[in-house]
Amino acid sequence: MTKPILELKNVSTIVNKGTASETTILKNLNLTINPGDFITIVGTNGAGKSTLFNVIGGTLIADQGQVLHNGQDITHQNEVTRTSFLSRVFQDPKLGTAPRMTVAENLLLAKRRGQSRRLVFRRLKQHFSEFKILAASMNNGLEDRLNTATGALSGGQRQALSFLMATLKRPDIILLDEHTAALDPHTSETLMQATNQRIQEDHLTALMITHHMEDAIKYGNRLLVLKAGRILADITGKEKAQLTPEKLTAYFE
Numbered sequence: 106m107t108k109p110i111l112e113l114k115n116v117s118t119i120v121n122k123g124t125a126s127e128t129t130i131l132k133n134l135n136l137t138i139n140p141g142d143f144i145t146i147v148g149t150n151g152a153g154k155s156t157l158f159n160v161i162g163g164t165l166i167a168d169q170g171q172v173l174h175n176g177q178d179i180t181h182q183n184e185v186t187r188t189s190f191l192s193r194v195f196q197d198p199k200l201g202t203a204p205r206m207t208v209a210e211n212l213l214l215a216k217r218r219g220q221s222r223r224l225v226f227r228r229l230k231q232h233f234s235e236f237k238i239l240a241a242s243m244n245n246g247l248e249d250r251l252n253t254a255t256g257a258l259s260g261g262q263r264q265a266l267s268f269l270m271a272t273l274k275r276p277d278i279i280l281l282d283e284h285t286a287a288l289d290p291h292t293s294e295t296l297m298q299a300t301n302q303r304i305q306e307d308h309l310t311a312l313m314i315t316h317h318m319e320d321a322i323k324y325g326n327r328l329l330v331l332k333a334g335r336i337l338a339d340i341t342g343k344e345k346a347q348l349t350p351e352k353l354t355a356y357f358e
């Protein structure tokens with residue numbers, strides 16, 4: 106039997122504890138993620154999607170319940186420690202990359218995460234052909250901009266770079282936090298296809314928050330609907346294949 110890569114057991118998170126505005130955000134949430142799962146997550150604003158990523162990523166520690174990674178309790182492990190097996194791509198193209206460094210330097214930094222910066226940039230040129238192939242897989246011209254400062258890239262190229270950096274060391278889990286939301290429809294579609302291809306080819310395990318119903322249905326093997334801090338639906342297989350944006354939107358009502 107496949108062993109889960111990550112488990113959330115009866116996880117609850119509470120904000121403004123001990124005050125009149127105390128609120129429980131995630132409510133007794135249970136989730137088992139298996140290796141190779143590509144899970145899309147939808148839900149209305151305020152449903153708890155980002156809070157769920159914060160609990161998985163360690164930005165927020167669960168107030169109740171447990172988070173397990175490969176069976177080991179990581180409930181109280183901090184965000185920095187979790188970067189050894191987990192990475193996250195945000196909606197904002199400015200997050201995740203160093204703007205004054207070139208594309209190649211950013212990629213090398215990601216490849217050698219954990220090493221001192223002085224050592225990281227030795228023999229940068231040796232990696233150029235590898236980075237060119239990697240960047241070309243994003244289908245948006247990133248391979249021709251390896252020597253360009255990240256701050257001068259288009260939004261789509263910058264998000265593609267953030268995604269490549271997040272996947273370079275093959276983390277156990279990748280959290281995609283609306284990573285195409287700030288892009289125009291065509292650029293978003295190109296990045297989504299490249300994202301999907303890399304996840305499939307490298308057998309990565311990923312969770313993706315999206316407000317695009319079509320993307321939530323089209324990509325991934327599982328779809329979660331979050332509502333008021335609970336998982337309202339966990340849809341897989343034939344049921345997912347037969348979903349329509351209309352049927353999915355009906356969950357929100």
Ligand SMILES: Nc1ncnc2c1ncn2[C@@H]1O[C@H](COP(=O)(O)OP(=O)(O)OP(=O)(O)O)[C@@H](O)[C@H]1O
Nearest residue numbers: 120121128130148149150151152153154155156157
């Ligand atoms: N630190 C906090 N203090 C108070 N309320 C919070 C805090 N963090 C989150 N919330 C509330 O918890 C709820 C869930 O927030 P969360 O950001 O997880 O939702 P979301 O599903 O990601 O929404 P969106 O689609 O708008 O990004 C919201 O009502 C939000 O206002």
